[in-house]
Amino acid sequence: MxxxxxxxxxxxxxxxxxxxxxxxxxxxxxxxGFDEVDPGQATQLINREDAIVVDVREPQEWSQGHIPGARHIPLGQLPKRLNELEKYKDRPIITQCRSGMRSATAASTLKKAGFTKIYNLKGGITAWKGAGLPLDRK
CATH class of the missing domain: 1.20.5 (Single alpha-helices involved in coiled-coils or other helix-helix interfaces)
Incomplete structure (x- = not known):
């Protein structure tokens, strides 16, 4: 041996x-308490399960382009604005930032608040853009 x-x-x-x-x-x-998803998996959750995307970046980052249909709630405001997401408590929610670090914090916050289907976009908007997926600038 x-x-x-x-x-x-x-x-x-x-x-x-x-x-x-x-x-x-x-x-x-x-x-x-949450999964990480890549841009392809996130797209499937959005299209097949009507997932909600929560962008936790700052306003100047948001204005440079965001995932179409995303809701903008900067990370610092999330604890005070959880009530805006309450009606989506049992739907998949994908948290997203520039690289995936701040959105991991947001995902933890949502999980602790009782949200059940939380996903963090691995690589954030950088990975989304890298995958050639669309951005909204409105």
């Missing part, structure tokens, strides 16, 4: 790394 481990140390290390990476996503979801 010792010879096997010695001769295959690199392969065993790679196996441990792969198992860790697979478990990481599951652990993160359990800890955070």
């Amino acid at each position: 010792r010879d096997f481990v010695t001769q295959n140390a690199f392969l065993l290390l790679a196996l441990v790394f792969v198992v860790f990476m697979l478990a990481r996503g599951s652990i993160r979801k359990r800890l955070s």
Whole structure:
């Protein structure tokens, strides 16, 4: 057994790394209470399940382009404006910012407030634009 481990140390290390990476996503979801979605998955949620997009960026970022149909609630205002989203409590809600960091905070806030289907747009509007998806500038 010792010879096997010695001769295959690199392969065993790679196996441990792969198992860790697979478990990481599951652990993160359990800890955070929400999933991350890429732009393609977000588009499917919007089109198939009538998901609501909540853009938590600042007004100057919003005016440079946002996901069509998104609701604009800057992160700092979210706790005071949760009532605006109350009627969507059981619908999928996708939080979104520039890169996905602020929107992860927003997703946690929504989850703690009792919203049940929360998703964070991985990579934010940057990933959305990178996927060639449309932006609204109105």
